Amino acid sequence: MDPKRTTIALSAILFLSVFLFPAAGAAVQLAEITSFKGEVIVLSESGVLSVTGAGHALNDGDRVQTKEGTAEITFGDGAILRMSSFSNSLIQQKEEESGFWVFKSKSTVRRITCFIGKLTFISGNSIKQNYLQTPTATAGIRGSEVDVGYDNANSYLNVISGEISAQYGEFIRGFFDNPGAEAAVKSNVYAAIQTAATESQQAESTGDALDQAQAELTTLQAIAAAAEELTKNSDPAVAEEARQLLDNIQTQIEQKETQVSEMEATTTEAEETTTEEETTTSEEESTTTEGEGTTSEGDTTTTAAEETTTVGETTTTVGETTTTVGETTIEATTTTLAPATTTTTTTTTTTTTTSTTTTTEPPTTTEPPTTTEPPTTTEPPTTLPPTTLPPTTEPPSTTTTEPPSTTTTTVYGS
Numbered sequence: 001m002d003p004k005r006t007t008i009a010l011s012a013i014l015f016l017s018v019f020l021f022p023a024a025g026a027a028v029q030l031a032e033i034t035s036f037k038g039e040v041i042v043l044s045e046s047g048v049l050s051v052t053g054a055g056h057a058l059n060d061g062d063r064v065q066t067k068e069g070t071a072e073i074t075f076g077d078g079a080i081l082r083m084s085s086f087s088n089s090l091i092q093q094k095e096e097e098s099g100f101w102v103f104k105s106k107s108t109v110r111r112i113t114c115f116i117g118k119l120t121f122i123s124g125n126s127i128k129q130n131y132l133q134t135p136t137a138t139a140g141i142r143g144s145e146v147d148v149g150y151d152n153a154n155s156y157l158n159v160i161s162g163e164i165s166a167q168y169g170e171f172i173r174g175f176f177d178n179p180g181a182e183a184a185v186k187s188n189v190y191a192a193i194q195t196a197a198t199e200s201q202q203a204e205s206t207g208d209a210l211d212q213a214q215a216e217l218t219t220l221q222a223i224a225a226a227a228e229e230l231t232k233n234s235d236p237a238v239a240e241e242a243r244q245l246l247d248n249i250q251t252q253i254e255q256k257e258t259q260v261s262e263m264e265a266t267t268t269e270a271e272e273t274t275t276e277e278e279t280t281t282s283e284e285e286s287t288t289t290e291g292e293g294t295t296s297e298g299d300t301t302t303t304a305a306e307e308t309t310t311v312g313e314t315t316t317t318v319g320e321t322t323t324t325v326g327e328t329t330i331e332a333t334t335t336t337l338a339p340a341t342t343t344t345t346t347t348t349t350t351t352t353t354t355s356t357t358t359t360t361e362p363p364t365t366t367e368p369p370t371t372t373e374p375p376t377t378t379e380p381p382t383t384l385p386p387t388t389l390p391p392t393t394e395p396p397s398t399t400t401t402e403p404p405s406t407t408t409t410t411v412y413g414s
Helices: 003-019 180-184 188-206 209-230 236-325
Strands: 029-037 040-044 047-050 056-059 063-066 070-075 080-083 088-098 105-122 129-133 138-150 155-168 343-349 354-360
Touching: 029 040, 029 088, 040 056, 040 188, 040 209, 047 188, 047 209, 063 070, 063 188, 080 088, 088 188, 105 180, 105 188, 105 209, 188 209, 209 236
Parallel strands: 105 129
Antiparallel strands: 029 056, 029 070, 040 047, 040 063, 063 088, 070 080, 080 105, 088 105, 105 138, 129 138, 138 155, 343 354
16 A cells, blocks of 8 residues: 555544544444445544445444435444435434433433434334434434434424434424435535545545645534534534534634645645746757757858859959950040949958959940041141040949949140
């Protein structure tokens, strides 16, 4: 068996034995479930358990609940309690004081309480004082077989044999049908014990300490619901005992609620810490992805550098072509301008690569020859010797978008 679950089960037993039955000593078996059908739940100092087989022991203060099924309980003196479907019962057996003043005496008294549904009780051999109770009424029976029931509003009593020795409160007498599931689902006690059973099963399944604490809390709440119902009883002794139990249980409920709240807060903090760790891991993964993206950009830059080298070679070839064009001259009176070569240098700088591109301007256009007007005098015309200007080269321009510039020089006769 899982050690964690064993520890939780032992703590549950200790919890119930100390807080739910503080006045009781060592548990003494009063009866056992000798037969059953369907689902049967027992709330005892061992916790909330499902009956799995005949012979399930029952002690003072145990509560038995049926769903769509039945159960038969046999006591040590031969008394029998039969439970119909959707019923809830509490069994108690203890020494009680009766009489008054010097005539007081103690005797064993057995009390069977029906919180919902229908029960049939048959007296045993030795215990003579038997009481059948509901939340609102109590009847003492002697040598009898009696049906007792409760439907959340009315108490029922059907005496099959024997007699009634005492009565507190009102019963509807005679045969009655089992109130059944419709009444059970409206019973606070029935619903509370069913919830406690469900949460106890969950705690056993998960082995979680918080689940166990929550199951203990709902068990206390189920006991409180039953005690509160009995405070309505017409028997003053029964009502007073229920009030004392309720006060004790309410104190324990407050303590348990505080414990559960603290455990929930601790669990929430742990979950938030886990979430923060997951977020940090996601950020680290994102950083790694960005690093991989940077490496890809570096690869692209290398390719651009290789392309720049090829452009440089092409520029050198264009320069040679420009030199050849520069050898052209103009005859006689034509003023010849050497081709003005404009060299544009564009420098592009990136993070990792420098690209240099040289563009050579096409040769300038030569003006057509200037026509000399005929002389107005008889003097022979004076012909100036041809003048050739040296080639003019414009300084390099850093703007790549300007069109090539053309310089024209005209020489007139004097």
